[in-house]
Amino acid sequence: MRKFIFVLVTLALAAPLSAQRVNLDFPGLSAHAAETVDVTIDGELLQMASKFLDRGDPDERAARDIVSKLEGIYVRSYTFDKAGEYDRAVVDRVREQLGPSWKRIVTVKSRDRENVEIYVDTRGDGKTVRGLMIISAEPRELTLVNLVGPVDIEKLSSLEGQFGIPRMSREKKEKRHD
Amino acid sequence: MNVESDLKEALRRESPPAGFASRVMARLGAEEKPRRRAPWWRAVAAGIVLTAIFGGWAVREEVRRREGERARDEVMIALRIAGAKVRTAQEHVREIGNH
Numbered sequence: 001m002r003k004f005i006f007v008l009v010t011l012a013l014a015a016p017l018s019a020q021r022v023n024l025d026f027p028g029l030s031a032h033a034a035e036t037v038d039v040t041i042d043g044e045l046l047q048m049a050s051k052f053l054d055r056g057d058p059d060e061r062a063a064r065d066i067v068s069k070l071e072g073i074y075v076r077s078y079t080f081d082k083a084g085e086y087d088r089a090v091v092d093r094v095r096e097q098l099g100p101s102w103k104r105i106v107t108v109k110s111r112d113r114e115n116v117e118i119y120v121d122t123r124g125d126g127k128t129v130r131g132l133m134i135i136s137a138e139p140r141e142l143t144l145v146n147l148v149g150p151v152d153i154e155k156l157s158s159l160e161g162q163f164g165i166p167r168m169s170r171e172k173k174e175k176r177h178d
Numbered sequence: 179m180n181v182e183s184d185l186k187e188a189l190r191r192e193s194p195p196a197g198f199a200s201r202v203m204a205r206l207g208a209e210e211k212p213r214r215r216a217p218w219w220r221a222v223a224a225g226i227v228l229t230a231i232f233g234g235w236a237v238r239e240e241v242r243r244r245e246g247e248r249a250r251d252e253v254m255i256a257l258r259i260a261g262a263k264v265r266t267a268q269e270h271v272r273e274i275g276n277h
Contacts, residue, residue: 039256041249048242049249060250063257075256108270116267134263145260157268159261 020121022097022133022146024076026090029142033078033086042072042148062155070149076142083139091137094144098133114138120151129153 030036041049046067053064067073080086101123108116114136121131132153134145 037255037259039252041252041256045245045249046253048246049253052246052250053253060254063254066257067253073253073256075259077259106267106271108267110270114266116263116270118264118267132260134260136263136266143259143263145256145263147260153264156257156261157264159258 020097020099020101020123020131021072021074021148022094022144024074024094024144024146026093029076029078029086029090032080034081035079037075037077039073039075042074046070046073059159062159066152066155070147070151072146072148074144074146074148076144078142080140080142085140086142088137090142091135094133094135102131102133114141120153132156 030038050064050067053060053067055061055064078086095117098119098121102119102121104117104119106116106118108114115138117135119133119135120129121133122128123130129151130149132145132147132151134143136143136145
């Protein structure tokens with residue numbers, strides 16, 4: 001019985017320190033998108049991916065360092081053929097999920113470029129980053145990134161840009177033209 | 179001198195008793211057990227089992243390798259997208275700072 005109570009107390013204390021996963025799945029978004037990137041990697045798969053990251057490659061070495069501390073990586077990125085093809089309320093629905101432990105560290109609003117909001121989850125001591133949420137909304141593109149676990153933002157920004165993204169993993173939809 | 183004569187006596191050449199060689203050969207023949215050869219199908223069955231075990235292991239490793247490489251590619255895509263967005267925000271902040 002004592003052991004049971006000890007386990008319960010430990011779990012109750014540990015649970016708030018575990019970063020929050022944000023629901024990024026909204027029905028209908030991918031159906032309208034011309035191009036979709038959908039990445040969900042957590043648990044064992046994340047550990048397996050970490051083993052396959054090449055230490056010789058500086059980019060993959062940095063990724064390995066980031067991944068070693070993470071619990072989950074969730075990315076949804078949609079590109080649309082026309083502006084305004086997605087419901088902007090989706091962004092609000094993501095924001096609504098972020099509890100009081102989430103702090104907005106950057107907001108970029110631009111009329112002609114992308115709007116980016118970056119939030120960090122600082123539950124626990126209020127200083128350590130235990131999760132990251134990026135919302136990037138453009139007229140023709142919506143990108144949502146949720147990293148669960150401690151994140152080194154500087155290291156993340158040092159990773160190579162989108163020129164290094166392998167094309168094979170991107171789903172491209174052929175739109176029907178009637 | 180006694181030792182020398184004793185040694186000579188001990189090492190004296192002596193002929194084997196009559197029929198010694200034939201008795202030894204007879205005993206050797208009696209002790210030799212008939213050898214049973216394993217039937218050919220046992221070797222074939224062992225080969226099939228080994229091939230199945232090794233083949234199964236190789237297929238499993240290949241599936242695991244492909245899953246790992248796919249997961250690695252997805253991790254790199256996800257982190258590069260995240261990195262690009264963070265950089266965009268940093269550039270905007272720098273631009274504002276410069277102004």
